[in-house]
Amino acid sequence: MPTYLALLYDSPTDFADLSPQEMQAIIEKYRAWSNRMYDKGIMVAGQKLKDGEGRVLRAAKGKLRVLDGPFSETKEVVGGYFALKADSYDQVVKILADCPHLEYGGTVEVREFDSN
Amino acid sequence: MVDHLFRRQAGRMVAVLTRSLGAAHLDLAEEVVQEALVQALRRWPFMGVPDNPAGWLYRVARNLALDRLRRDARFRERLAEIRRHLPEADEPGGEPALAGEMTHDQLRLIFLCCHPEIPRDGRVALTLKAVCGFGVREIARAFLVRETTVAQRLVRAQRRIRERGLPLEVPGPEEITGRLDSVLEVLYLVFNEGYAAHAGDDLVREGLCRDALAWCEHLAAAPSTRGPAVHALAALLCFQASRLPARVDAGGNLVLLEDQDRRLWDRPLIARGFRHLERASAGETLDAYHVQAAIAAHHAGAPAHGDTDWPAILALYDRLLEMNPSPVVALNRAVALAQVEGPAAGLEALEAAAGHPALAGYALLPATRGELHRRLGEHAAAAACYREALGRPCSEPERRFLMRRLDAALSARP
Numbered sequence: 001m002p003t004y005l006a007l008l009y010d011s012p013t014d015f016a017d018l019s020p021q022e023m024q025a026i027i028e029k030y031r032a033w034s035n036r037m038y039d040k041g042i043m044v045a046g047q048k049l050k051d052g053e054g055r056v057l058r059a060a061k062g063k064l065r066v067l068d069g070p071f072s073e074t075k076e077v078v079g080g081y082f083a084l085k086a087d088s089y090d091q092v093v094k095i096l097a098d099c100p101h102l103e104y105g106g107t108v109e110v111r112e113f114d115s116n
Numbered sequence: 117m118v119d120h121l122f123r124r125q126a127g128r129m130v131a132v133l134t135r136s137l138g139a140a141h142l143d144l145a146e147e148v149v150q151e152a153l154v155q156a157l158r159r160w161p162f163m164g165v166p167d168n169p170a171g172w173l174y175r176v177a178r179n180l181a182l183d184r185l186r187r188d189a190r191f192r193e194r195l196a197e198i199r200r201h202l203p204e205a206d207e208p209g210g211e212p213a214l215a216g217e218m219t220h221d222q223l224r225l226i227f228l229c230c231h232p233e234i235p236r237d238g239r240v241a242l243t244l245k246a247v248c249g250f251g252v253r254e255i256a257r258a259f260l261v262r263e264t265t266v267a268q269r270l271v272r273a274q275r276r277i278r279e280r281g282l283p284l285e286v287p288g289p290e291e292i293t294g295r296l297d298s299v300l301e302v303l304y305l306v307f308n309e310g311y312a313a314h315a316g317d318d319l320v321r322e323g324l325c326r327d328a329l330a331w332c333e334h335l336a337a338a339p340s341t342r343g344p345a346v347h348a349l350a351a352l353l354c355f356q357a358s359r360l361p362a363r364v365d366a367g368g369n370l371v372l373l374e375d376q377d378r379r380l381w382d383r384p385l386i387a388r389g390f391r392h393l394e395r396a397s398a399g400e401t402l403d404a405y406h407v408q409a410a411i412a413a414h415h416a417g418a419p420a421h422g423d424t425d426w427p428a429i430l431a432l433y434d435r436l437l438e439m440n441p442s443p444v445v446a447l448n449r450a451v452a453l454a455q456v457e458g459p460a461a462g463l464e465a466l467e468a469a470a471g472h473p474a475l476a477g478y479a480l481l482p483a484t485r486g487e488l489h490r491r492l493g494e495h496a497a498a499a500a501c502y503r504e505a506l507g508r509p510c511s512e513p514e515r516r517f518l519m520r521r522l523d524a525a526l527s528a529r530p
Contacts, residue, residue, distance in 0.1 A: 010158065015154045015157055015158070016150065016154060017251075017252075017253070018154075018157070018251065019123070019249075019250060019251020019252075019253065019254050020122035020123040020125075020126040020153055020249045020250075020251070021120070021122060021123045021249075021250070021251070021254065021323070022251065023122055023153050023154070023156070023157045024117065024120075024121060024122035024123070026157060027117070027156065027157060027160050027161065027165065028117065030160070030161035031160075031161075031164075031165060034161065034164075046161075046162045047162055047163075048158070048159045048161075048162035048163055051158070079158055079162075080161075080162040082162075100161070101161070
């Protein structure tokens with residue numbers, strides 16, 4: 001069965017106005033969702049990426065250039081990823097459609113791991 | 117996770133951090149706590165909820181606070197001292213934030229937020245935000261004001277704390293009475309807001325009632341704050357809260373006192389109310405909370421609506437009206453009078469109070485008038501009153517209740 005990589009983009013500033021109660025409610029929703037995904041064997045892995053710092057490497061004319069990221073022009077940054085097992089893009093999209101991340105304004109990008 | 121964990125833990129963390137940072141930097145403590153919660157929101161979906169969520173949040177908030185202090189010149193000289201005084205970990209046991217628990221830091225914070233030098237609406241907003249962990253939007257919804265209004269009140273309250281150098285401490289015996297009055301008033305307002313259900317979601321409203329009651333009981337138990345007035349308010353809140361499970365039916369509809377299933381009333385809470393009431397009568401003083409608690413005790417103690425001692429309640433309302441001649445008290449007295457002397461007498465008393473401008477937008481005035489007309493069999497007059505009430509601000513359950521009464525009055529007309 002193919003494995004898909006779901007990259008979760010969010011805008012941390014959007015959360016600054018939420019109340020503690022609202023934040024707890026969102027976390028509970030996430031927990032319910034990811035428990036379901038693990039129980040069904042769909043979720044293979046998930047990891048948060050550390051905020052606030054990153055590097056972008058490029059070699060131009062044999063010379064390494066290192067830029068600080070992440071990429072400040074875009075408001076949204078990759079917050080973390082999930083690896084999910086599914087039969088097809090159709091199915092993985094269905095699985096992700098009720099991911100709480102979307103409910104709270106985030107974006108999800110899905111790509112299939114190339115296993116050939 | 118425990119219900120309300122984030123909200124309660126936010127209040128606790130703000131209190132601990134403010135103690136180390138100083139009252140003037142309450143806003144900084146709040147910012148850091150908010151940031152810690154946002155970090156949990158962004159990390160826990162991936163890493164799962166930690167075994168000790170409260171401890172995790174505190175650790176992150178503490179580190180964020182120290183980071184901010186390092187970058188802030190105002191704190192440079194005090195940094196080492198603040199670091200020493202900021203507890204390494206959350207209080208022993210880690211799992212905090214249950215209703216009724218209040219740390220000494222929170223007690224100090226509530227006295228700061230309710231300081232009489234802060235304007236009254238600012239006191240309420242700041243207590244709800246800093247001590248109870250409610251958000252600006254939730255406070256705005258509960259009090260039917262705009263978010264920007266709440267935000268302004270908070271900013272002004274914080275500024276007042278800084279400008280006047282208001283202290284973060286539980287007042288000593290010489291000034292405790294006056295300062296405590298202000299705290300009790302805020303708790304009373306918070307509870308009523310939750311109880312009156314103007315708007316907003318159930319969770320927030322229930323949270324308002326539970327927090328106000330829990331903290332009032334904490335004040336009633338703490339040696340530095342306990343006293344007759346605190347016990348009187350605690351008794352009142354226990355009696356009122358005991359009816360929460362019976363006030364709304366399974367369909368979310370309002371159930372009037374006379375129609376409530378009294379088996380649903382919270383008996384242990386009523387028993388606690390009577391214990392507080394007993395202690396409230398220990399002193400010489402008798403204030404409005406005593407009288408209101410006594411009225412609530414009559415309702416709580418009546419096995420059925422028909423057993424209610426209305427003459428005693430009416431006498432208490434007479435007393436209350438003397439102490440606090442407000443139109444709302446007059447309205448409630450008119451209801452009691454109607455039970456004792458009949459609906460016509462109630463209507464007459466109601467008319468005397470009706471002209472008051474404070475009742476101009478108050479839906480309960482025409483609703484009560486409609487109820488008394490209904491009992492007199494004057495259905496046309498009742499219908500007109502229900503219509504008038506529907507034109508005033510009321511909650512969704514109240515609106516549905518008035519609609520049902522209006523329909524009944526219209527179909528009863530000959």
